[in-house]
Amino acid sequence: MKITHRGQEWNDVRPGATLRDTLIRLGFDPETVLAVRDGQLINEETVLSPNDVLKLISVISGGGACRP
Numbered sequence: 001m002k003i004t005h006r007g008q009e010w011n012d013v014r015p016g017a018t019l020r021d022t023l024i025r026l027g028f029d030p031e032t033v034l035a036v037r038d039g040q041l042i043n044e045e046t047v048l049s050p051n052d053v054l055k056l057i058s059v060i061s062g063g064g065a066c067r068p
Contacts, residue, residue, distance in 0.1 A: 001048060005033065005056035013048070020044035023056075032059050 003010045003026070013022055019042060023030045033056045035042050048054075 001050055001052045001054075003054045003056060006058070015048050015050040015052070017048060018044060019046045019048060019054075022048055028056070033057060034059060 001011070001013045001015050003013055003022075005028075010026060013026070017025075019035055020030050023033065023035075023044075030044055035046075036055045036057065037046075037052055042054075
């Protein structure tokens, strides 16, 4: 299994855990990243497999107030 985020890579990730548990173990707040596997977005409850290759994408929010 391999997880990448902003040029960093983790290969020592334990398969069989959920994405949420894995993100927390790696020090990520699960609310701040999205995970993509094989070009598809996966959710926090997805159980990770030994052959998974995941790319984490930071969630960016902000912008101005909406005007009527």
